[in-house]
Amino acid sequence: MMKQATTFIGAGHMAEAIIAGLLSNGCSKEQIFSKNRSNMERLAYMKQTYGICCDPPIEEMIARSDIIVLAMKPKDVSGALETLKQYIREDQLVISVLAGISSADISEKLGNKAPIVRAMPNTSAAVGESATSIAPGMYATTEHVSIAEEMFSVIGTTTIVEEKDLHLVTGLAGSGPAYFYRIIESFEQAAVSLGLDKRAARSLIRQVLIGAAEMLKDETVDPAELRRRVTSPGGTTAAGLEVLEANHLSEMLYDVLVQAMKRSEELGKSH
Ligand SMILES: NC(=O)C1=CN([C@@H]2O[C@H](COP(=O)(O)OP(=O)(O)OC[C@H]3O[C@@H](n4cnc5c(N)ncnc54)[C@H](O)[C@@H]3O)[C@@H](O)[C@H]2O)C=CC1
Numbered sequence: 001m002m003k004q005a006t007t008f009i010g011a012g013h014m015a016e017a018i019i020a021g022l023l024s025n026g027c028s029k030e031q032i033f034s035k036n037r038s039n040m041e042r043l044a045y046m047k048q049t050y051g052i053c054c055d056p057p058i059e060e061m062i063a064r065s066d067i068i069v070l071a072m073k074p075k076d077v078s079g080a081l082e083t084l085k086q087y088i089r090e091d092q093l094v095i096s097v098l099a100g101i102s103s104a105d106i107s108e109k110l111g112n113k114a115p116i117v118r119a120m121p122n123t124s125a126a127v128g129e130s131a132t133s134i135a136p137g138m139y140a141t142t143e144h145v146s147i148a149e150e151m152f153s154v155i156g157t158t159t160i161v162e163e164k165d166l167h168l169v170t171g172l173a174g175s176g177p178a179y180f181y182r183i184i185e186s187f188e189q190a191a192v193s194l195g196l197d198k199r200a201a202r203s204l205i206r207q208v209l210i211g212a213a214e215m216l217k218d219e220t221v222d223p224a225e226l227r228r229r230v231t232s233p234g235g236t237t238a239a240g241l242e243v244l245e246a247n248h249l250s251e252m253l254y255d256v257l258v259q260a261m262k263r264s265e266e267l268g269k270s271h
Pocket residue numbers: 009010011012013014015035036037038039042071072073074076079080097098099120121122123174175
């Protein structure tokens with residue numbers, strides 16, 4: 001159980017998922033602080049739903065925290081750090097979940113040597129199933145990485161990567177849930193167009209993904225082997241898979257990753 005007091009700067013979707021995970025894993029609500037810019041309704045919701053501390057002034061929250069989590073949008077980081085840099089100390093750990101923004105950039109904006117660990121979770125954190133990548137950044141020791149691992153292990157799996165790989169894993173795992181949702185949307189639409197009742201289409205295709213995901217939880221099983229078990233020679237699956245191959249599925253997904261990765265690189269340059 002995490003014992004460190006933590007301030008979340010930015011109380012959006014990602015912060016909420018992490019906070020919910022921490023609280024359901026025994027972290028005390030008195031140890032969690034959060035501030036959100038301008039949107040007071042959002043902060044009131046966080047306070048009411050989770051009982052976390054949202055009232056103290058930001059300088060007091062930071063003074064009482066061991067960990068500061070940066071959870072605003074990348075475009076807002078410069079403005080946020082302009083204010084925060086006067087309060088964040090070098091004995092505190094800064095954890096950033098921001099896509100694209102390097103730890104060197106954060107350090108420069110902070111103007112001190114506070115250790116920085118970057119983490120890239122995804123929205124499945126809300127149900128404890130995030131695939132989070134964690135990378136040591138500027139001034140971070142293995143102990144800092146362990147603290148971040150402990151924090152993110154309450155919302156799913158954690159994988160340590162090098163900071164240089166974060167653009168790629170952001171496109172793969174940060175954005176990843178959206179690719180599967182998009183595929184589900186299209187299958188639902190197609191099944192309805194072909195005459196199936198909407199409710200039946202929705203319920204069937206969702207359970208297909210959930211069941212396939214459950215099968216994949218055994219990491220010793222090769223997805224290609226699972227695919228072969230579904231595919232009878234000359235059968236329906238083979239007929240469907242042929243269409244995926246004819247439409248260059250692998251090349252398309254390669255491109256998906258390249259474009260998402262490039263966008264992460266751009267976010268790092270253009271904020
Ligand atoms: N949504 C996702 O799937 C993932 C998002 N991320 C990263 O997490 C970060 C947050 O994303 P979301 O939670 O989806 O965004 P969001 O828009 O739901 O939340 C961001 C919040 O930060 C607040 N904010 C902006 N400037 C601030 C400031 N100076 N001080 C305090 N609060 C401030 C905004 O009012 C907003 O409520 C982004 O940097 C994103 O790259 C990382 C992994 C996955």
